[in-house]
Amino acid sequence: MDGIHDLGGMQGFGPVIREENEPVFHEDWQRIAFGLMILPQAAIRANNADEYRHSVERMLPAHYLQSHYYERVLTGATTLLVEKGLVSLEELEARAGGIFPLSSPVSEDPVxxxxxxxxxxxxxxxxxxxxxxxxSGHIRAPGFCRGKVGTVIHVAPTFSFPDTSAHGGERRKEHTYHVEFESQTLWGDDGAEGDTVIVDLWDSYLESAE
Incomplete structure (x- = not known):
């Protein structure tokens, strides 16, 4: 889906600030959020990684931009738990003592x-x-490279195709490729001459440009 999560190539967000010796978790609730992401996938097989990623992508734009990483994890994981009937929104709000925001529903015909x-x-x-x-559903091809021409520099092993996997469809495996793009091909004069960007892309996302 074309959402606020697809930030690659966007401007105006400032530099990435790196915290020296940053801990994995800053607060205890973040450990719980991480567990809620792992539990449905590993223990009860209620969803998969692609379905989880799409649950985060479905967050309302303002909520997404105002949230730190583990709040996005918490929102995506609990959205799936509610959608799978494992917990209710009322139970979450009772536990939280107030409004508990979830992601938007999956759109019709997402693939x-x-x-x-x-x-x-x-x-x-x-x-x-x-x-x-x-x-309108999950896709792993970044928006900034769609419609652009690049060069295959490596053929990788097969991986589950995320677009269908995220929506309960056929679990097929396809080859992925490391595709190199010239920076100016992606961003015109805003790209730095001589710089390149390498993107991992599934076979179905590509067509020959020769």
Whole structure:
């Protein structure tokens, strides 16, 4: 989906501030939030990593931007627990003592119908174009590279195709590629000459540009 979570290439957010010797958790509640993310996937198989990622993507934009990492984790995980019927919103709000914001519902027809690519169609050195598609559901092709042409520099092993996996569809595996893009191909004159960006992309996201 085209949401506020897809921040790659956006301007105006300032530099990334790195905290020296940063702990994994700053507060105890963050440990619980992390556990709520892992438990449904590992213990009860209520969802998968792609479905979880999409639950975070569905957060309201203002809530997403105002939240730290573990608040996003908490929102995504509890949204899935409510959607799976494992806990109710009323129970969460009673425990929290107030409003407990969840992510928006999954949209209708969230997946773009892309043919399954079970064999690797591209090789190192091939020129490829990223499909300019905009599904309302989960997608792992960043918005900044869709419609752009790059070069395959590595063919990686197969991984589960996230667009269908996130929505209970066919659990198919496809090859992924490390595709290198010229910075100015992505951002025009705002890109630095000579700089490149490497993006991991599934086979179904690509077409030949030769």
């Amino acid at each position: 773009v119908d892309l043919p399954a690519q079970l064999e690797a169609r591209f090789a190192v050195g091939d020129s490829v174009r990223v499909l300019d598609i905009h599904p």
